[in-house]
Amino acid sequence: MPVFKTPFNGYSVKFSPFYEDRLAVATAQNFGILGNGRLHVLSLSPNPSQPFTEIAAYDTADGVYDVAWSESHDSLLVAAVADGSVKLYDTALPPTSNPIRSLREHTREVHSADYNPLRRDSFLTSSWDDTVKLWTLDRPSSLRTFKEHSYCVYSAVWNPRHADVFASASGDCTLRVWDVREPSSTMVFPPHELEVLTCDWNKYDDCIIATASVDKSIKVWDVRSFRVPIAVMNGHGYAVRKVRFSPHVRNLMVSCSYDMTVCVWDFMVEDALVSRYDHHTEFAVGVDMSVLVEGLMASTGWDELVYVWQHGTDPRAP
């Protein structure tokens, strides 16, 4: 299984929704504390001696914390940069023309970016300045700013079935569900006692959302009855950094944690842990499952490595 070594510490990895063999990796120097950043666009090749080819690499002045592929343009990327800017890159244009946009509105680090999979023309960015911003490609300024959280918003994710609904997970220990047509959030509840680092919607059931937190647990909720979680998954040794529901299997989800492992869970089963991958030697901070290839997953971490492997196989196998 291919391994790619990035010069900087990995922060996020995302598969392209257009090409089965393409993925983007967001990296930041010096663990993202202080330093430059780089956005890699990699292509998988069947050639075993050179499993990865780098289609493009873009340097940024500050670390890149997250990346999102456009759903409308196969070559467009949105990068969430630690200096508060949101940058758009087009891999089809020559590197000297990139970035094509630098949107500067957030006042603090931009932690996540997510593209609307239904409307395909807008995207969200969430930042440590407690806000979530909605943008479209054709406008130089944001359409809306959602300011209700009282601490860093670590993640904002669109609902895959409702084009105007999204959820945001914040360090103020709450999860908020928003509708862009409403002036304020439509739901708010505290899924964890500690900071909520990530959230993701279930792709097959539009009311199910998973959250994970510093308290090392992953909880799956039905927003219609949010007092009690559907499932609680413990098993990580440290804070869980990211969760993603599988695009192909209803109950499957993947998570990565500061305990350097990537775990796959089935939340409808009593013994939820399906598999555990401990290929990283530092914090595993980014994980993704491909929407085009069933079972293909990628992860990255502070050990500067990007692994791409098929669920059920060993990521470190050659």
Next chain:
Amino acid sequence: MPPQNTGAEFGKLTNVDQQDAGEDASKQSSKASVFVNTEPMREEQVQNAVKFLSHPKVRGSPVIYRRNFLEKKGLTKEEIDEAFRRVPDSQPSEQTAGANQANTPDIQRPAQSQALQPGVSGSAGVTTLSRTSSRYSFHWSHALVAVGFLVVSGAGTAILIKKSILPRLKSWIRKIVLEEEYNQLESTDSKPTVVEEASKAAKAAAAAAVELAKANQEILTCRNEEKRYFLDAVSLLNQQMQEMKLMTNEIRRLEGNLEILYSSLGQRISNSMNSEGICIFLFRIHVVGKFIFSLLENDGGFASSSGASYSRREDYQVNQTSSKPFIVNGKRDYGLHSVTSSSQPASVEPSSAPHPKSYMEIMAMIQRGEKPSNIRDIDDSPPNPNQQPSNPRLAPRAKPWEVGQVQHNSTPVFQSQVNGKDLNSSVLDNSDNAVPRWQAKNARIREIDNGVENNGYNAASSQQPIKRTWVPPQPPPVVMSEAAEAIRRPKPLVQKEQILDDQSVHHSSDISDKVMESSELSKSEGQMEGSSTNAVLGSAEILEES
């Protein structure tokens, strides 16, 4: 032109447009309401929140932190808003309520009387009056209860006094009387007691003298014993001194041996280590120096420069994890938990997870104000801020979960690969016929269609070769971005979608039975049997399928 899958919904759409709009609007709103809290307000929680908000310390904090505290406790937005409404002084409307209260007598809170706004609108006055009247009834009932309580307590105390204190008085008086009688009796016996007292005193003095003598004797004996012990201790100390001298001599000899060893190994190690490794080793050496020979188990020595300095480092606390060989950039020593600053919020999270060693170093450097040396000045601003993104080469692909579901998007797609299942060739026929039809509609599609290749589809990968079969139409460029519309005009958006829906309906309006068939088919996962019918219908059916 979002596809409709269920027959029931399609039946609705074949009816009048307005009905559709109404129904779909309500359906939309009912769908949106799934993401809204439907629980009734919990009065207990609201009252707890009111108590919390009324606390003086809480009053001084910003509103957003108060809200966040209540959110963390699990209150819904409605409950929080209700609590804020109930607590005075936190909203301006509450202060105008205070203005109306100033006119009425008696029960008032001093805080409310301060905020007087004479210009109050009529409606606000009515609402505030109703609120104040409710408050007044509150106060009156409270006053009544208080008065009743006072009366009862007063009566109770009076009864108690009568019952308990009066008898005590009587007994006290009797005591005094008795004491007086007794004193009179005793006064006759006063003279002889003086003599007795004197004799008693003399006896006591004698006894005391005897005791003193005894104590002195004891002290003397103790002192003798102490002297003996002291002498013993001194002799023991002398012995220990001699032993220590012997040991130090031994240690010096061994140190000499070690230095010879280190200097021979130092050259080899210092070449392969970076400064980080040397730091670690200096720490390790101090600890290891106590266990002289265990150092030889490690894979190296130390940098040749610091000969005897390691012995002076006595303040570092290092957890010696293991004697694994030290790998540069590999597994790190997780022993240092000293630095846990929170200059960035992200670092607060992993405070319980052991950080890599160089992470700690970088944090320490930044705290000291130094900048890590590997940072470059990069100008990442866009060279042309108005650069247009290049035209997409591929049409958007359907997601695996979108197969066979209703969508409210305007770009329906047909998924060409479903879990590696084979696609019938009939589908390809349909696509070939379908494409020209849609091509005529929009010139852009032709461009995309020609450009569609198996670009990036590797047959060598474990997946089956994918063939792009059908290119979905792009939305007309005239249409504004849906998101912008959605925000500005929610209702028209619904109608706009309805218009698009209707367009798709017109295309397939004459094949209602076929659609029923295909709607059943769409329930299975994208299987394509039975769709291989007329080319004209093929596109619409594909719409239904996806």
